[in-house]
Amino acid sequence: METDLRLESSLWIGNKRYRAVLTGWHLKWTEADKKNGDKKTVSVPVAEVVGVENGRVEILPQKSVEDTDKDFTGGRSRSTYGLLWSLGRTQFSCPSRVLRDQWTNHLRTALKTHSPLRPHRLLVFINPFGGKKKGREIYHSLVAPLFELAGISSHVIVTERANQARDHLLKKDLTGFDGVVCVGGDGMFSEVLHGLIGRTQQEAGLCETDPAVTLQPCPLHIGIIPAGSTDCVCYATVGVIDPVSSALHIIIGDSQPLDVCSVHHASTLVRYSVSLVGYGFYGDVLAESEKHRWMGPLRYDYSGTVVYLSNRSYAGIVQYLPADPLLSSPKDKTRCLSGCNVCSRSTERLFPHTSDSGSLYSSHFSQYSNDSEGEWVSVEGRFRCVSITCMSSSCARSPLGLSPSAHLADGTGDLILVWDTHPLSFLKFLYRHTSTQDQFDLPFVEVHRVKAVRFSLPDGREEEVHEGIGELNRAIGGEEREYVDTVSRNGSQQQLAQSVVERETMNEHKTVAPILCGLCCKKTPAVSVWNCDGEILPFTEIFCRIHGQLVRLYARGIEDAAAMQNCSQESDKNKSRCITYK
Numbered sequence: 001m002e003t004d005l006r007l008e009s010s011l012w013i014g015n016k017r018y019r020a021v022l023t024g025w026h027l028k029w030t031e032a033d034k035k036n037g038d039k040k041t042v043s044v045p046v047a048e049v050v051g052v053e054n055g056r057v058e059i060l061p062q063k064s065v066e067d068t069d070k071d072f073t074g075g076r077s078r079s080t081y082g083l084l085w086s087l088g089r090t091q092f093s094c095p096s097r098v099l100r101d102q103w104t105n106h107l108r109t110a111l112k113t114h115s116p117l118r119p120h121r122l123l124v125f126i127n128p129f130g131g132k133k134k135g136r137e138i139y140h141s142l143v144a145p146l147f148e149l150a151g152i153s154s155h156v157i158v159t160e161r162a163n164q165a166r167d168h169l170l171k172k173d174l175t176g177f178d179g180v181v182c183v184g185g186d187g188m189f190s191e192v193l194h195g196l197i198g199r200t201q202q203e204a205g206l207c208e209t210d211p212a213v214t215l216q217p218c219p220l221h222i223g224i225i226p227a228g229s230t231d232c233v234c235y236a237t238v239g240v241i242d243p244v245s246s247a248l249h250i251i252i253g254d255s256q257p258l259d260v261c262s263v264h265h266a267s268t269l270v271r272y273s274v275s276l277v278g279y280g281f282y283g284d285v286l287a288e289s290e291k292h293r294w295m296g297p298l299r300y301d302y303s304g305t306v307v308y309l310s311n312r313s314y315a316g317i318v319q320y321l322p323a324d325p326l327l328s329s330p331k332d333k334t335r336c337l338s339g340c341n342v343c344s345r346s347t348e349r350l351f352p353h354t355s356d357s358g359s360l361y362s363s364h365f366s367q368y369s370n371d372s373e374g375e376w377v378s379v380e381g382r383f384r385c386v387s388i389t390c391m392s393s394s395c396a397r398s399p400l401g402l403s404p405s406a407h408l409a410d411g412t413g414d415l416i417l418v419w420d421t422h423p424l425s426f427l428k429f430l431y432r433h434t435s436t437q438d439q440f441d442l443p444f445v446e447v448h449r450v451k452a453v454r455f456s457l458p459d460g461r462e463e464e465v466h467e468g469i470g471e472l473n474r475a476i477g478g479e480e481r482e483y484v485d486t487v488s489r490n491g492s493q494q495q496l497a498q499s500v501v502e503r504e505t506m507n508e509h510k511t512v513a514p515i516l517c518g519l520c521c522k523k524t525p526a527v528s529v530w531n532c533d534g535e536i537l538p539f540t541e542i543f544c545r546i547h548g549q550l551v552r553l554y555a556r557g558i559e560d561a562a563a564m565q566n567c568s569q570e571s572d573k574n575k576s577r578c579i580t581y582k
């Protein structure tokens with residue numbers, strides 16, 4: 001195969017002549033008219049080539065092509081500053097049109113052969129109201145021209161309502177798509193996540209509501225173009241919030257598996273989460289922030305301050321099923337980086353009969369069914385917050401995240417328990433998220449690596465939840481009965497989508513009851529709410545289970561930024577390995 005692809009000839013870049021070779025996995029070109037010692041070689045891995053097109057192509061701010069006979073343009077993804085990627089573009093001139101066509105054909109074949117996960121057709125959802133409301137602009141000016149250069153055809157849907165993307169993925173024909181891209185924030189990602197997981201289970205005939213069921217991993221990849229408020233999933237899987245870097249990861253078909261947490265109440269599937277399932281502080285911040293959406297991303301800073309000042313803690317019983325402590329620990333001070341060993345070993349455990357990711361989906365074994373279940377641990381008391389995260393949940397506010405040593409794809413989550421403490425101590429805990437100081441090295445904080453978690457209220461508290469909701473319902477003229485109806489309606493998988501819609505409508509005014517009572521009625525609420533990746537859950541008592549590598553993103557995890565930095569310093573010194581080009 002490699003010999004078929006090999007091509008070698010003279011090419012010009014500007015007015016300099018080069019000897020160019022396409023060999024197996026690399027495209028290399030070396031200055032031809034210099035003495036051997038002075039010759040510089042540029043070597044581009046085929047996997048990093050974005051696309052090739054005949055003519056002289058300009059890409060940004062808009063794609064334009066000057067249709068010439070003997071030229072072709074190649075684009076590659078390259079790292080500019082550490083994790084930030086940009087498009088490198090080179091215009092080559094050939095001695096003849098025939099040779100030019102040979103080069104473009106060979107390069108296109110090499111791309112197909114060496115990067116099988118590159119998408120050809122994508123379904124793109126844009127939330128025009130996410131973050132600073134720039135989703136449309138970001139997509140059309142920064143991403144679409146790159147997709148075009150890469151030969152990707154995209155079907156773009158600008159959403160007109162919440163949950164449109166999820167419903168589309170649950171019901172419409174998805175034949176021919178290689179992946180789904182969301183342009184927006186964590187909420188938009190969550191819609192796509194729910195749509196794809198739901199669709200995959202429907203097609204596999206699996207019942208999502210049963211927490212013991214081993215779910216089928218989704219065959220379509222998810223790409224995220226960040227245009228939201230927190231953009232935690234993008235930050236934690238790419239390392240930067242940059243639409244161009246994310247688009248380039250999508251184009252070259254990077255693939256990052258991701259653990260997903262399913263959240264259940266009684267026999268209901270409530271939601272899925274990849275970043276934060278948080279009770280107490282994070283739930284209260286979200287409930288408060290919903291009233292200030294007009295502030296955009298700043299709503300979280302404002303609400304964080306309001307909630308911090310209200311100085312609340314909540315009673316609860318937390319039970320958890322620890323993960324195998326021999327595999328890793330949330331306090332081991334390691335980071336889950338690109339090619340992470342802990343995650344790779346987990347892939348072998350989860351998919352024992354496959355050697356390549358292409359055939360991964362046929363033999364999924366969950367950690368549940370593979371491992372012995374182990375012993376549940378139970379703790380009870382008052383908590384400032386209880387958080388469960390499947391990954392580090394790093395974001396611009398907290399560059400190392402809620403749990404800096406959590407893994408993206410190890411089949412476990414980290415449970416963080418912050419016991420009630422003095423307000424200044426809690427502030428210290430929060431503040432440590434913004435630096436490299438260890439937020440777990442505090443006497444009132446515990447962190448456990450877990451496979452499942454159950455949260456319940458001490459006896460009698462569930463009644464207080466209903467009282468709180470009833471109180472607010474009376475104030476807004478609603479019926480408490482609807483809450484109970486929703487619980488009992490959610491029995492079957494077919495009703496899931498509808499029940500989620502109903503619950504969310506209900507969320508808007510009923511489940512924030514305890515919070516509103518706390519802030520408006522000056523009464524400290526007995527219960528908080530759960531923040532599940534930016535959505536308020538309609539239940540307080542929940543059961544969470546981590547599903548290893550249930551979805552795949554077009555990303556590659558965090559590359560070691562220090563190594564990348566060294567590389568760009570070397571390029572300054574013109575070391576051949578790292579030579580960058582225009």
Ligand SMILES: CCCCCCCCCCCCC/C=C/[C@@H](O)[C@H](COP(=O)(O)O)NC(=O)CCCCC
Binds near residue numbers: 186187282533
């Ligand atoms: C004194 C300084 C205090 C700083 C505290 C920093 C802690 C930050 C941890 C943030 C974890 C974020 C986990 C992700 C949550 C998102 O899913 C959710 C929705 O995002 P989006 O759809 O983009 O709106 N975001 C939040 O819940 C915001 C939490 C902010 C807490 C201050």
Ligand SMILES: Nc1ncnc2c1ncn2[C@@H]1O[C@H](COP(=O)(O)OP(=O)(O)O)[C@@H](O)[C@H]1O
Binds near residue numbers: 189227231
């Ligand atoms: N056209 C729309 N109108 C209103 N809400 C929408 C629309 N499209 C998506 N949404 C919802 O908006 C919420 C927030 O979107 P997101 O893109 O995450 O922005 P942010 O990060 O600012 O919260 C999501 O929960 C999503 O379901």
Ligand SMILES: [Ca+2]
Binds near residue numbers: 389391407410411
């Ligand atoms: Ca994990």
